Each structure stands twice: as C-alpha cells, then as structure tokens.
Amino acid sequence: MPKVTVNLKLLEVSANALALIYAACRQCYSEQFAGDIFDQIKDDPVKQAAFIKKIISSGHESPLEHVKFTFAIQGVSRALTHQLVRHRLASYSQQSQRYVKEKDFDYIIPPAIEQNNLALDEFKKIMDLIQKSYSKLSLLLAGDGKSGEIANQDVRFVLPQAAETKIIVTMNCRELIHFFKQRCCTRAQWEIRHLAQMMLEVCQKNLPAVFSEAGAKCMALGFCPEGEKFCCGKFAPRGVEKNK
Numbered sequence: 001m002p003k004v005t006v007n008l009k010l011l012e013v014s015a016n017a018l019a020l021i022y023a024a025c026r027q028c029y030s031e032q033f034a035g036d037i038f039d040q041i042k043d044d045p046v047k048q049a050a051f052i053k054k055i056i057s058s059g060h061e062s063p064l065e066h067v068k069f070t071f072a073i074q075g076v077s078r079a080l081t082h083q084l085v086r087h088r089l090a091s092y093s094q095q096s097q098r099y100v101k102e103k104d105f106d107y108i109i110p111p112a113i114e115q116n117n118l119a120l121d122e123f124k125k126i127m128d129l130i131q132k133s134y135s136k137l138s139l140l141l142a143g144d145g146k147s148g149e150i151a152n153q154d155v156r157f158v159l160p161q162a163a164e165t166k167i168i169v170t171m172n173c174r175e176l177i178h179f180f181k182q183r184c185c186t187r188a189q190w191e192i193r194h195l196a197q198m199m200l201e202v203c204q205k206n207l208p209a210v211f212s213e214a215g216a217k218c219m220a221l222g223f224c225p226e227g228e229k230f231c232c233g234k235f236a237p238r239g240v241e242k243n244k
C-alpha cells in the first residue's frame with residue numbers, strides 16, 4: 001500500500017477557445033452573425049484577449065461557459081473527491097469501488113500526520129488493518145457465494161476517506177473561475193486547495209486572457225470576505241481599509 005501523491009493531466013480544452021469566447025461576447029453586442037465573426041477573427045488572438053478581459057472585468061461571464069477543460073486526476077483521496085463533486089456545474093466520471101476491487105489500496109497521507117512520527121505510525125497501522133479486514137470480508141462473502149461487484153459494494157464500507165481514487169472532471173471556464181474562488185482560498189482544505197492551485201496553473205497557461213486574474217475570491221474582491229478571524233493576511237478583511 002504505497003503512499004501516493006496527486007497527478008493532474010489536462011485531457012482536453014475546447015478547440016479555438018479564445019475565438020469561441022470572443023465570438024460569443026461579440027454576438028451579444030453585434031449586428032453581425034457570430035458564425036461570420038468567428039471566421040473573421042480566428043487569427044487575431046491579441047484583439048480577442050483584450051476584448052475578453054474587458055468583458056470579464058465588467059462581470060459578463062456567460063460567454064465563458066462555451067469553453068471547457070477536461071482533467072484526469074489520480075492520487076487524491078475520497079475525502080477530496082467528496083468535496084470536488086459538490087461543484088454541481090461540472091461533469092464527473094470516477095473510478096468505482098464496486099467494479100474495481102481494492103486488492104492493495106493506495107492512500108493519501110495528510111502532511112500534518114506525515115510530519116509526526118507517532119501519528120504516521122498510527123495512520124499506517126490502521127490503513128494496514130483496514131486492508132486486512134477488507135480482504136478478510138471479501139473472503140467471507142465469497143464463502144456465501146458473493147463475489148465481484150456484489151461483494152465489493154458491501155466490503156468497501158470499511159475503506160477510509162484516505163483511500164486513493166481517480167476521477168475525470170470537466171468544467172467550463174465560468175465554473176472553473178468560481179471553483180478557484182472557493183478552493184484556492186486558504187480556508188479550503190489543504191488537499192483540494194493544492195489540486196485547485198494545480199488546475200489554476202494549467203488554465204492560466206492555456207488561456208491567460210480568461211484566467212490571469214483568477215484565484216481565491218479575495219483576488220477579485222480586493223479584500224477578504226472571511227472576516228478577521230479567518231483572514232490569511234493576503235488582503236485585509238472586509239471593512240478594514242489598509243492591507244495588513
């Protein structure tokens with residue numbers, strides 16, 4: 001049962017992403033047909049980027065919904081994906097614990113536990129025990145003639161939230177910006193924040209006109225809405241004028 005770390009791979013971004021968003025923006029204000037606009041400006045990324053930045057800063061975000069990113073993610077915990085799938089304006093396909101038997105499950109070790117030798121020993125001990133119980137329960141159910149997903153769907157009840165999983169997620173740019181606002185914030189749990197930061201870097205590299213200013217919600221607001229108690233100090237809390 002080796003410890004694993006996150007692996008993020010961008011599978012696909014909508015083709016002609018910039019031109020697509022630009023045509024969608026322009027359609028709102030132009031007498032022209034977006035089909036013609038799209039063909040005319042496909043090769044003028046500088047003009048498109050400038051226009052798109054202006055539109056985003058004005059809060060007109062729906063044209064961003066036409067472009068989507070698909071990521072493959074592995075080496076994350078079930079605790080992370082439980083949080084990820086709360087984002088409803090997205091599509092997911094996750095490795096099943098019914099169809100895939102956890103013969104020797106990998107797991108994620110939280111850094112705070114990893115840095116404490118006694119805690120780390122305890123953590124590994126319980127992971128080991130769980131694997132043993134999982135395998136024993138599988139054998140016991142096999143004795144009752146239950147195997148495959150029929151057994152797996154019940155035996156998985158003993159698996160921990162630390163168990164490693166794999167998931168594909170597709171989000172459009174508007175939802176990604178929203179996701180980054182929530183999950184790049186230091187109030188977000190460390191594992192999903194780390195993943196969100198990795199996704200943000202990929203998005204910024206692929207589509208800077210849309211994502212250069214994206215990040216935790218304070219980035220767009222210019223202040224921290226979490227209040228003084230939870231403020232990380234990057235921006236001053238709401239109502240406090242000067243940055244810390």
Ligand SMILES: Cc1cc2nc3c(=O)[nH]c(=O)nc-3n(C[C@H](O)[C@H](O)[C@H](O)COP(=O)(O)OP(=O)(O)OC[C@H]3O[C@@H](n4cnc5c(N)ncnc54)[C@H](O)[C@@H]3O)c2cc1C
Nearest residue numbers: 083086087088089090175178179182183185186187188189
């Ligand atoms: C730091 C942090 C702590 C959290 N703690 C908890 C917790 O303790 N318990 C818990 O249950 N959850 C918790 N959450 C999850 C959180 O409540 C949201 O469910 C999750 O972040 C998804 O965000 P969302 O609903 O804004 O976005 P998405 O589902 O990504 O939707 C995007 C936006 O679409 C709109 N929208 C989507 N669906 C609807 C709808 N049905 N009706 C109206 N508008 C809609 C909203 O404007 C929404 O913001 C936490 C999240 C964070 C970041």
